[in-house]
Amino acid sequence: MDCVRRKVSSVADQRLTARAREIVTAARALVEEAGPEALTMRSLADRLGIKAPSLYKHFPDKAAVEVELIAQQLAGAAEACEAAEARAPGSLAALADAYRAHALAHPHLYRLGTERPLPRHALPPGLEERAAAPLLRACGGEVERARAVWAFAHGMVILEIHGRFPEGVGLGEAWKTGVAALEGSAGERP
Amino acid sequence: MDCVRRKVSSVADQRLTARAREIVTAARALVEEAGPEALTMRSLADRLGIKAPSLYKHFPDKAAVEVELIAQQLAGAAEACEAAEARAPGSLAALADAYRAHALAHPHLYRLGTERPLPRHALPPGLEERAAAPLLRACGGEVERARAVWAFAHGMVILEIHGRFPEGVGLGEAWKTGVAALEGSAGERP
DNA sequence: GTCTATACCCGGATAGAC
DNA sequence: GTCTATCCGGGTATAGAC
Numbered sequence: 001m002d003c004v005r006r007k008v009s010s011v012a013d014q015r016l017t018a019r020a021r022e023i024v025t026a027a028r029a030l031v032e033e034a035g036p037e038a039l040t041m042r043s044l045a046d047r048l049g050i051k052a053p054s055l056y057k058h059f060p061d062k063a064a065v066e067v068e069l070i071a072q073q074l075a076g077a078a079e080a081c082e083a084a085e086a087r088a089p090g091s092l093a094a095l096a097d098a099y100r101a102h103a104l105a106h107p108h109l110y111r112l113g114t115e116r117p118l119p120r121h122a123l124p125p126g127l128e129e130r131a132a133a134p135l136l137r138a139c140g141g142e143v144e145r146a147r148a149v150w151a152f153a154h155g156m157v158i159l160e161i162h163g164r165f166p167e168g169v170g171l172g173e174a175w176k177t178g179v180a181a182l183e184g185s186a187g188e189r190p
Numbered sequence: 191m192d193c194v195r196r197k198v199s200s201v202a203d204q205r206l207t208a209r210a211r212e213i214v215t216a217a218r219a220l221v222e223e224a225g226p227e228a229l230t231m232r233s234l235a236d237r238l239g240i241k242a243p244s245l246y247k248h249f250p251d252k253a254a255v256e257v258e259l260i261a262q263q264l265a266g267a268a269e270a271c272e273a274a275e276a277r278a279p280g281s282l283a284a285l286a287d288a289y290r291a292h293a294l295a296h297p298h299l300y301r302l303g304t305e306r307p308l309p310r311h312a313l314p315p316g317l318e319e320r321a322a323a324p325l326l327r328a329c330g331g332e333v334e335r336a337r338a339v340w341a342f343a344h345g346m347v348i349l350e351i352h353g354r355f356p357e358g359v360g361l362g363e364a365w366k367t368g369v370a371a372l373e374g375s376a377g378e379r380p
Numbered sequence: 381g382t383c384t385a386t387a388c389c390c391g392g393a394t395a396g397a398c
Numbered sequence: 399g400t401c402t403a404t405c406c407g408g409g410t411a412t413a414g415a416c
Contacts (some may be wrong), residue, residue: 019399041392051411053394062392115305117353147355148346148368152338156343163307165337178338181371209381230409243411244382252410384401390409398401 015124016068020058023048024068025112028109031069036112039066048099066112069121074123077102078131079140080133085134092138092183096153096175103157152178205314206258210248213238214258218299221259225372226302229256237302257312263303264313267292268321275324282328282373286343293347301351316339330376342368 016024026047031039041062045052059065077099084091084098103110121126132146139146156175159165206214216218216237219231231252235242248253267289274281293300310318322336329336346365349355 040390042390050399051401052392053402056393057399106315114354115352141369144363144367145371147361147364148342150347151345151364151368152342153345154349155341155343156338158348159341159344162305164304173334173336174337175340177332177334178341178372181335181338181374182368184371184374231411232409240381241383243384243413247381247413290407381416383414385413387412388410391411392409393407394404394405395403396401397403398399 001003017058023055023058024065024072027065028069029149030074031108031112033108034108035108036066036115063119064122067119069109070113070119071123071127073106073109074127074131076106076109077113078127078134081131081134085137090138092149093176093179095135095138096149096179099153100157100175104160107161110157114158142186145182149179152182207248213245213248214255214262217255218259218262221298221302222296223298225298226305229259239348240318249262254307256311257309259299260303260309261313262315263296263299264317264321266299267303268317268324271321271324275327280328282339283369285324285328286339289343290365292349294350297351300347304348332376335372335376339369339372342372 013167025042027039027044030043030047039062041052043053044065045055055065080098080102081095085096088094132150135150136143136146139149156171156178160171165171200297213234217234220233220237228250231242231245234255235245243294245255270288270292271285274284278284308318322340325340326333326336329339346361350361355361
């Protein structure tokens with residue numbers, strides 16, 4: 001159980017040298033500040049005070065750096081959801097709140113981790129499942145409902161990030177409405 | 191400046207000259223085949239058998255071309271939803287099916303139209319509202335519920351497009367579960 | 381309305397010296 | 399581990415001839 005609950009990000013980090021970890025930290029800051037498009041080998045090197053070619057002594061290519069960031073995003077979301085679960089076991093609303101808060105606290109990283117196919121082969125084993133587990137538990141193991149809730153939450157978050165809702169509208173009510181509906185339907189489709 | 195923009199009329203295409211319409215058609219084909227990233231002024235010109243600088247006689251810049259595609263995506267989704275509404279008035283399930291089918295039939299165009307802030311100022315007036323109207327009607331005018339349903343539908347579509355669900359899983363049940371839950375909650379939060 | 385030529389920027393990545 | 403020098407490709411956009 002300790003093994004399951006241990007921070008996967010630290011597991012991922014252990015695959016890296018100390019210097020590589022510093023590079024990833026800089027890359028993350030870059031993405032969080034200016035978006036995934038702003039992450040270039042040159043800008044990353046600049047932030048570290050070195051030249052771009054030096055980065056290739058630590059990572060084979062840019063994709064390898066991005067994989068680390070995607071893993072961090074996934075692990076961060078997993079942690080946030082696990083914490084919410086610990087605070088309010090079984091509460092879909094608490095889970096949704098935590099997911100929303102975490103995503104909106106790191107919108108650019110969220111985009112990086114979610115708007116492209118997952119590099120599953122390169123991620124720490126079990127990370128994807130770990131991120132999904134709290135929601136699945138809150139849905140009493142109903143996989144289909146968990147997927148529906150995930151889609152709702154992701155849709156709300158990503159539409160808000162992209163400014164797709166009319167300007168200035170509060171979204172709290174839409175979240176409540178959606179969560180209540182999806183929570184209330186438990187077991188109605190056995 | 192030959193990039194004449196004619197007066198806005200009910201049909202989006204009529205805002206453009208004949209040649210400009212051909213260019214947009216080529217741009218759309220490019221995007222639908224290879225994704226939004228593949229749309230460059232060079233590749234667009236190549237497909238038309240002309241050189242890139244010639245495009246600037248018809249459009250002021252690349253963003254103007256993209257705006258036309260985004261408008262087409264929005265209009266296409268609106269048409270699909272209006273047709274579903276005509277076939278099955280008031281049915282959220284029919285609307286969801288139509289939305290899903292249209293999006294998955296043009297996944298790259300859907301991404302272009304949805305994964306960035308809407309260029310509202312440049313779109314045909316009323317288009318955004320028109321696209322939202324069928325869903326709002328199906329929700330009996332409950333705006334918050336309409337937003338929740340939209341988020342759910344968009345989440346399902348975009349997660350599928352990006353290959354985020356486990357490989358090979360059927361998503362029909364998740365759609366049914368979500369729609370049923372959001373449909374069943376009508377009026378429960380007055 | 382199309383062309384050529386070009387300016388100017390950006391990107392990822394490699395070779396080889398230190 | 400970092401550097402310099404470079405390669406190679408790509409992108410948006412403009413000027414001016416025809």
